[in-house]
Amino acid sequence: MELTLKRYEKDPYPGCGFFVEGEDPTRWIAAVDRLGLDPAHIRVYGLPSRRANVPWGYLVITTGELPADKLDPFASAHLAASQLIVPAKSRVLPELTDHDLKQLFREDTYVLHPDFGLFKLMSPLLMSDCLVVEEVPVLASLRPADYVVSSGEVVAFSVAATPREDIESALDAGVAREKLADAPLSxxxxxxxxxxxxxxxxxxxxxxxxxxxxxxxxxxxxxxxxxxxxxxxxxxxxxxxxxxxxxxxxxxxxxxxxxxxxxxxxxxxxxxxxxxxxxxxxxxxxxxxxxxxxxxxxxxxxxxxxxxxxxxxxxxxxxxxxxxxxxxxxGKHEKAAYVYLKLLKNHTAAAETLKKGKFYEKAAVVCLRYLKNERAAAECYEAGKIYAEAITLYEKLEDWEKAGDLNVLRGDDESAQTAYERQLEKELLHNALIRAAKLSKEKLRNLPRAQEILLRGWEENVNAYNCLQYYLANITDGEAAWREIKRISEHQLNTQNDRVFLKVLSGEYAKKDEHREDVKDMAYGLLSKLLSDGRISAHELLAFNDKNSRLRADTLRYELSKHKVRTRPPA
Known part of the structure; x- marks a missing residue:
């Protein structure tokens, strides 16, 4: 029997460890240390390359599956059968039965890898064989005093606001008075x-x-x-x-x-x-x-x-x-702003000129005093990184999401969470469920609550299509998404939402994942019912057969024949 590996989009087998490529044993020792694995609960095997006396690398067998994001840059290993280990995202062809395993491998465990082929695992390596530990002499020492070292990392940055009276005093400081030496003619x-x-x-x-x-x-x-x-x-x-x-x-x-x-x-x-x-x-x-x-x-x-x-x-x-x-x-933006503000009485141009010159705080004062525009003033304060003043104005405008974003920049996560919660309540009050769900997922980092909000929109028929579409998109596991689609199809469809569900199925079918044909079969069942009830057009079939030109022609003839029957005059 010839065993081959086929590339697969997702991992069909459970994880059992990871591969470390390279002949240097310190690489797998460093990986074990970085991942915080207990040496007593792992097994390490050397793997050969196609060149004589040159190892390809090492296989580290763990007691449980490790998350893929923690393993980077090492490739995870998966147990295709009880006695066969393969790399991630690969499927063994042909599929092996227990009888095949017994005949091929007997009591041994093998690794099948595209770089070196099929290899029988022998005795595991001992970490003591790879390390030389020298005895550390005991030295008399004194405990140093406690001290704190700055990390050097800037967590947050903002500019303190200048008192309003100081801004006005600075702007009021003009040039010396002069008289024009120009007497009239005698x-x-x-x-x-x-x-x-x-x-x-x-x-x-x-x-x-x-x-x-x-x-x-x-x-x-x-x-x-x-x-x-x-x-x-x-x-x-x-x-x-x-x-x-x-x-x-x-x-x-x-x-x-x-x-x-x-x-x-x-x-x-x-x-x-x-x-x-x-x-x-x-x-x-x-x-x-x-x-x-x-x-x-x-x-x-x-x-x-x-x-x-x-x-x-x-x-x-x-x-x-x-x-x-x-x-x-x-580059004399303040003096240009004087002309606009005091001589031309163009307050908008004055504020824009100050913003171009990056005099954001002064532009904000113009927006507040002359334009009476608190949002424009808040944006000026924000551009100048004067977050405290901007937050005060955004809170007054009840733009809690913006206030939360600026609190994050200030490093005040507690105030940011409070502001986001208030924005979420505001969105829910106005049935803006998509915005509420995105806020919960992206700003509050609460995906379960976001899914509850989206599912509520589907069940209560509030922006049902978009809610269900985003709900399924948030489920990254294809199997879990398919199970949820089946649950909704079996328990939550009615005459108010079945056509919306069909539209969602067309979107799922377009993803071309492993359940594409299952989605198509489910859609055909729903299409049949809706067509018999006369509640949809036969053109809906084309969403699941976009390249079938013959079906497209048949659908057109079917629709034309239905139209003729409806418009035929009574005998």
């Missing part, structure tokens, strides 16, 4: 500017002299200018007078383009009293408007009286937006 200066305009073209840096040299010469003489640099002095004086004669809004826009940070001291909020179209009449004055870039202080203004920027509102708004973006792109 009568003489205004007349001189008129003369310049008659011989100059263009504005500012683009101003040039008119080619009418005679008039230009008379003007230079009139102003007492002469020499080679007379024309340069004329241009410089013209540009200075022209700049001082600009309207205040133009001055502000020019300053924002040249030095946006300095210009913010003189900017006005667009919805400040009198700053929008139709507000009180007056004149906008370029004056320092306060303590600087304060996000949480009072009004940014105070000096300058009422303003009316009229048609300049749109142009000023565009410049504010451009300035905010420029500050943000240069």
């Amino acid at each position: 009568l003489a200066e205004k007349l001189r500017l008129k003369l310049y305009e008659s011989v100059m073209t263009g504005d500012g840096d683009k101003a040039t002299l008119n080619p009418r040299a005679d008039k230009l010469q008379r003007l230079a003489v009139m102003l007492g200018l002469s020499g080679a640099n007379a024309h340069d002095h004329l241009l410089e004086d013209f540009r200075d007078l022209q700049n001082r004669n600009k309207r205040e809004v133009d001055k502000l826009l020019d300053l924002m383009q040249k030095d946006p940070e300095a210009a913010l001291r003189y900017a006005i909020p667009l919805d400040e009293h009198g700053s929008s179209r139709g507000g009180p009449k007056g004149t906008f004055k370029m004056r320092d408007r306060g303590s600087g870039f304060s996000l949480f202080g009072g009004r940014a203004g105070g000096a300058g009286g009422s303003v009316d920027i009229g048609d300049e509102l749109h142009r000023l708004r565009q410049q504010y937006v451009a300035t905010a973006r420029a500050l943000e792109n240069s």
Whole structure:
């Protein structure tokens, strides 16, 4: 008789030990020590390789089956028959009867392995033969004092919250106040500017002299200018007078383009009293408007009286937006947030800008004070790892799962369990059974309770399909899952859930495990009953015969014939 091993998806035989590959005996000794096995309750055998005088490894026989996760990286050994040991996930062909064992092996025990074939186990190795124990001399010693050594492992990490008043004080600390050194033009200066305009073209840096040299010469003489640099002095004086004669809004826009940070001291909020179209009449004055870039202080203004920027509102708004973006792109997120919050009154953009700059705590304060959005503030605190403040807000919002997750990050497992339990009760109260089951399994580590919840959903017809599908998916043992399918089929089917059960069977059939044909037979029995009752379509057969083209055609003809019978007019 020729014995062969066939690869099998699961272990068909019980475990009896494990294989240790390699000729070094210290490997199996180290494995026994790591697994905590008692040497008095194990047997170890040497195994040959296909090369002469070179061992393949060792077989360690234990008194009970060891979990596969503990054995890694060693391969478990399984007892295929009372006298034959094989590797994991393999089946012996042909199957052996007691008579076969008696004829083949008599009273001996053999190992069948793909690496070295069939081998008869002889006398087990003795650990004393593999170890050399030297006598340890007795030394006089003193017991050291007790001490504690840090493991060096970081169990949890979080950032302590800054007191709110400290945040506001830091943000209120602005730049020094300044006055714009820019006096209005006198009568003489205004007349001189008129003369310049008659011989100059263009504005500012683009101003040039008119080619009418005679008039230009008379003007230079009139102003007492002469020499080679007379024309340069004329241009410089013209540009200075022209700049001082600009309207205040133009001055502000020019300053924002040249030095946006300095210009913010003189900017006005667009919805400040009198700053929008139709507000009180007056004149906008370029004056320092306060303590600087304060996000949480009072009004940014105070000096300058009422303003009316009229048609300049749109142009000023565009410049504010451009300035905010420029500050943000240069990494000055707090100053960009000042523009959004205080000048444009765009609180959402201010919070987002602070988040981009990773000023999460300040962004949270903006969300709470201006947006009144506690969830957004909690998310900001969470991003900044300020878990205590985030947990307080999530608990207020009754988002207990999120509070539990953050308590886990803080290392407070007891508070996390309490929060998860409250979330579980909330989900059950709203019949969200799938979420409740996942919470029990993944967060509370309570799989039996999760299965109870899912089975309740199936029995009470609350999201029955998904509940039963997840219930069976949580049973990792194929035999146990099949037994549960049979139990439900025999004791829990009724006209309210039999079609749902058929849909679940189609999913189990698609898994292609060892009970695939059993599932198909069960589905055929249920299909027959439902078809005879006229409660389903024959197309349901295709879920269990997806590659049968002839059945697909027959099913279509059957459905068409039924339709003709229903629609045939009475004689």
